[in-house]
Amino acid sequence: MIPLIIGISLISFIILHLAPGSPVDSVAGMNIEVSADSKSRLCSLYGLDKPWYIQYYNWLKRIIFLDFGDSFKDGRKVRTKILERLPATLLLNVLSLFLIFLIALPIGIKSAVKQGSFFDKGMTVFTFVGFSIPTFWLALLLMILFGVKLGWLPISGMHSLNYENFSFLGKLWDLVKHLILPVFCSAFGGLAYLSRYSRYTMLEVIRQNYIRTARAKGLPEKDVIYRHALRNALIPIVTLLGLSLPGLISGGFIFETIFAWPGMGRLGYLAIMSYDYPLIMGVGIIAAFLTLAGNLIADFIYLCIDPRVKYK
Amino acid sequence: MFKVFWERFKHNKLALSGLIVILVLTIQACFAPFIAPYNPTEQNIANRLSPPSGKHFLGTDELGRDVFSRIVYGTRISLSVGFVAVGVAVLIGTLLGLWAGFFGGWVDNLIMRLVDIMLCFPTFFLILMVIAFLSPNIFNIMLVIGLTSWSGLTRLIRGECLSMREREFIQAARLAGLKNNRIIFVHLLPNVFTPILVFATLGIGSAILTESALSFLGLGVQPPTPSWGNILTAGKDYIHTAWWLSFFPGLAILITVLAYNLLGEGLRDILDPKMGDKNG
Numbered sequence: 001m002i003p004l005i006i007g008i009s010l011i012s013f014i015i016l017h018l019a020p021g022s023p024v025d026s027v028a029g030m031n032i033e034v035s036a037d038s039k040s041r042l043c044s045l046y047g048l049d050k051p052w053y054i055q056y057y058n059w060l061k062r063i064i065f066l067d068f069g070d071s072f073k074d075g076r077k078v079r080t081k082i083l084e085r086l087p088a089t090l091l092l093n094v095l096s097l098f099l100i101f102l103i104a105l106p107i108g109i110k111s112a113v114k115q116g117s118f119f120d121k122g123m124t125v126f127t128f129v130g131f132s133i134p135t136f137w138l139a140l141l142l143m144i145l146f147g148v149k150l151g152w153l154p155i156s157g158m159h160s161l162n163y164e165n166f167s168f169l170g171k172l173w174d175l176v177k178h179l180i181l182p183v184f185c186s187a188f189g190g191l192a193y194l195s196r197y198s199r200y201t202m203l204e205v206i207r208q209n210y211i212r213t214a215r216a217k218g219l220p221e222k223d224v225i226y227r228h229a230l231r232n233a234l235i236p237i238v239t240l241l242g243l244s245l246p247g248l249i250s251g252g253f254i255f256e257t258i259f260a261w262p263g264m265g266r267l268g269y270l271a272i273m274s275y276d277y278p279l280i281m282g283v284g285i286i287a288a289f290l291t292l293a294g295n296l297i298a299d300f301i302y303l304c305i306d307p308r309v310k311y312k
Numbered sequence: 313m314f315k316v317f318w319e320r321f322k323h324n325k326l327a328l329s330g331l332i333v334i335l336v337l338t339i340q341a342c343f344a345p346f347i348a349p350y351n352p353t354e355q356n357i358a359n360r361l362s363p364p365s366g367k368h369f370l371g372t373d374e375l376g377r378d379v380f381s382r383i384v385y386g387t388r389i390s391l392s393v394g395f396v397a398v399g400v401a402v403l404i405g406t407l408l409g410l411w412a413g414f415f416g417g418w419v420d421n422l423i424m425r426l427v428d429i430m431l432c433f434p435t436f437f438l439i440l441m442v443i444a445f446l447s448p449n450i451f452n453i454m455l456v457i458g459l460t461s462w463s464g465l466t467r468l469i470r471g472e473c474l475s476m477r478e479r480e481f482i483q484a485a486r487l488a489g490l491k492n493n494r495i496i497f498v499h500l501l502p503n504v505f506t507p508i509l510v511f512a513t514l515g516i517g518s519a520i521l522t523e524s525a526l527s528f529l530g531l532g533v534q535p536p537t538p539s540w541g542n543i544l545t546a547g548k549d550y551i552h553t554a555w556w557l558s559f560f561p562g563l564a565i566l567i568t569v570l571a572y573n574l575l576g577e578g579l580r581d582i583l584d585p586k587m588g589d590k591n592g
Binding site: 003004007008011012015016128129131132133134136137138140141143144147148155243246249250251253254257258268269272273275280283284287288291292295 | 425426428429432433434440444445517521525528529544547548551552555559561562565566569573574577
């Protein structure tokens with residue numbers, strides 16, 4: 001896990017520093033009154049005058065103590081800025097994952113059990129469209145329908161303007177209303193993918209001999225599907241869920257920008273737009289870390305559902 | 313060989329319809345000036361944001377430009393980004409996969425660690441970063457999308473090569489004293505043609521999606537050049553008044569990506585019976 005983080009940070013760092021343009025230019029580039037001298041002072045203030053590998057070494061040394069440095073833009077600690085935004089992002093992603101699992105699995109099982117039925121065919125069409133739809137477009141359409149035409153749901157932010165005046169339940173309801181569209185949109189792609197994949201694995205499992213045995217000894221069909229087949233089908237599905245995390249986090253950069261969701265993705269997007277190196281690195285590392293943590297959790301769930309897997 | 317393939321292909325209705333849509337789109341991209349009724353960059357402020365009508369049947373945008381003409385021209389951007397980006401990805405992915413699978417040992421180790429890193433990377437963030445710092449023009453976009461989407465193919469090809477390496481025909485080629493390069497490119501490569509073709513077809517769809525997302529965020533092809541993504545950006549700004557600005561470009565993306573996905577899955581069914589059950 002540590003080598004992976006180092007690899008990812010090294011690649012990001014090299015890209016950042018080999019790219020043309022620098023934070024100093026974005027602060028002072030257009031201003032003719034800024035002399036070359038003060039530009040170079042700005043450079044050394046940010047520590048940008050040293051070669052990139054020395055800068056990387058310094059950055060790495062600080063990261064061990066979880067010090068991500070200060071944001072170029074407002075001088076606040078990157079760690080504080082990210083920690084402020086992290087809960088909103090986690091809320092969005094955890095809810096999406098939950099939704100994906102909750103909906104996709106039953107869909108997949110039902111299509112597999114009733115292979116070739118009307119439901120199965122309808123779901124195949126749905127998954128194909130789900131793969132191909134630009135989800136940010138879906139977000140726009142839903143915003144137009146529910147936000148503008150019907151006026152049922154808010155289309156941006158996390159809270160209403162008069163949020164402070166609500167009672168506790170009112171606040172919760174307000175948050176839920178703001179969550180519906182972003183969660184649905186960010187879950188949509190994964191939903192199509194996972195329901196298709198779980199259908200496929202279920203079909204594989206149902207063909208196995210032990211399922212035939214279970215049926216032959218007269219178990220009710222419900223037990224055969226939900227106790228014997230599902231448990232075996234779950235194993236590859238859990239792996240896929242772990243692998244779908246980078247996609248979910250990547251999607252966050254788009255959805256948080258569209259819905260003005262105050263999360264890490266939007267923070268990262270704005271950081272990139274303003275050449276805020278420490279903040280970009282911070283967001284990149286945290287995103288990579290979340291992905292790896294998700295994979296670890298997937299491994300752990302593995303351990304719970306598959307008694308054959310043991311840590312070596 | 314090709315005849316057998318075509319016989320099977322004809323009966324796969326989904327793949328066939330995908331192919332037809334792709335052909336139509338390609339024609340549309342090649343002959344855009346003859347199909348588009350208006351100049352896609354010609355402004356007509358007096359006629360801005362007019363809804364779909366007989367004259368502008370997909371409406372006009374915030375500068376009075378004809379949305380249909382812009383979408384027709386946008387096909388060029390989407391298709392060319394899709395093709396070139398996938399070309400880059402296939403080149404890198406195939407080479408690394410073949411090397412990793414054939415040589416094994418430390419080469420394999422190194423390449424697979426690189427693949428692990430790419431798979432854990434929030435790729436879209438990486439793409440955003442690179443595009444924001446290099447100037448966002450169409451060549452950079454093609455290159456960056458290609459450079460970040462090869463890891464899946466490498467994994468696939470490596471797996472195939474690993475199992476093939478011990479087969480008799482490769483052993484025989486080695487015994488015959490063939491050079492490594494010759495074994496890799498003459499004996500291994502043709503055998504991984506199917507996964508490459510399927511990956512490429514599906515990859516074009518996802519590259520088009522990525523490009524449109526980038527354009528949507530303002531980091532793709534820059535206005536006034538029309539691309540489906542940057543028409544959508546305008547659509548977002550006029551979400552309260554002009555639904556047609558959001559609706560039609562997105563529909564164009566959906567249809568195009570769907571066509572490539574249908575074709576890709578169809579090819580997988582036809583060419584690779586082992587994986588064919590995925591569609592049922």
